[in-house]
Amino acid sequence: MKKFLLVELVVLISAFFILWASLIILKIVPDDIEINIISVEQEKNIGRLVFDSFYDESDIISNPTLDSAISKISQRLIFGVGKSDYIYQIFVVRDKEINAFALPGGYIIIFSGLIEFTENPTELASIIAHEIGHIELSHVRERLIKEIGLTTSFLILVNDPNIISEVGRIIISTIFDRQQESEADEYSMKLITKCNLDPHSIGVFFKRLMEGEKDYSFLSEFLNTHPSIEKRIKKSLEYKTPDGFQEDSLQIDWDKVKLSFK
Numbered sequence: 001m002k003k004f005l006l007v008e009l010v011v012l013i014s015a016f017f018i019l020w021a022s023l024i025i026l027k028i029v030p031d032d033i034e035i036n037i038i039s040v041e042q043e044k045n046i047g048r049l050v051f052d053s054f055y056d057e058s059d060i061i062s063n064p065t066l067d068s069a070i071s072k073i074s075q076r077l078i079f080g081v082g083k084s085d086y087i088y089q090i091f092v093v094r095d096k097e098i099n100a101f102a103l104p105g106g107y108i109i110i111f112s113g114l115i116e117f118t119e120n121p122t123e124l125a126s127i128i129a130h131e132i133g134h135i136e137l138s139h140v141r142e143r144l145i146k147e148i149g150l151t152t153s154f155l156i157l158v159n160d161p162n163i164i165s166e167v168g169r170i171i172i173s174t175i176f177d178r179q180q181e182s183e184a185d186e187y188s189m190k191l192i193t194k195c196n197l198d199p200h201s202i203g204v205f206f207k208r209l210m211e212g213e214k215d216y217s218f219l220s221e222f223l224n225t226h227p228s229i230e231k232r233i234k235k236s237l238e239y240k241t242p243d244g245f246q247e248d249s250l251q252i253d254w255d256k257v258k259l260s261f262k
């Protein structure tokens with residue numbers, strides 16, 4: 001973190017503490033209130049600010065072929081999710097890394113390198129479903145509370161672009177723990193099955209990733225739980241589909257999608 005940002009952050013936190021202490025002393029707020037709780041609405045506000053900042057700094061790719069493919073995948077998934085507190089928005093950013101992440105509030109960012117590495121649309125759908133899992137299971141909100149807890153309330157009020165950008169960087173660079181990864185995988189496989197797609201795809205994807213070049217070890221989202229990645233692959237490949245399951249594959253020309261942003 002740059003020095004001036006750190007000073008700015010410390011000043012804001014101090015000011016927030018003083019304000020909060022004053023309110024408690026004056027009995028305006030009860031002293032046993034849990035100040036680190038962030039509501040879904042607050043999460044969405046923070047997500048919007050962080051996404052806007054990310055959007056300005058990134059090379060977002062958009063073309064009719066890619067947009068139509070992402071829309072087809074997300075429509076299928078969102079129908080499967082059913083009732084949700086979130087409105088999902090999926091964006092593709094030009095970056096050769098094989099990565100994806102979820103921002104607070106329902107934003108999912110896919111790296112173009114990830115699309116290039118997938119062999120079919122179901123693999124990408126499985127990764128998006130995994131990210132939806134992190135959001136629906138409140139992993140993203142928990143991470144928000146854990147990483148930037150107290151300052152987030154203030155963040156909404158001050159709307160300082162430097163701080164928002166810094167918060168974005170913290171969120172993006174922080175990894176989920178093993179249990180959360182496992183839960184998101186489980187969520188993905190259930191959702192993918194419900195959407196009549198092949199739930200083993202995520203395992204096939206991870207297996208290819210793991211067996212690939214060692215350069216992939218830097219990946220924050222997919223291989224950060226190593227060595228348990230083998231367990232994740234096994235779990236997915238052995239996942240039992242319910243009786244009568246029939247795959248209804250996504251009719252998307254995947255090579256055409258990949259060529260559309262070359």
Ligand SMILES: [Zn+2]
Binds near residue numbers: 134184221
């Ligand atoms: Zn994950």
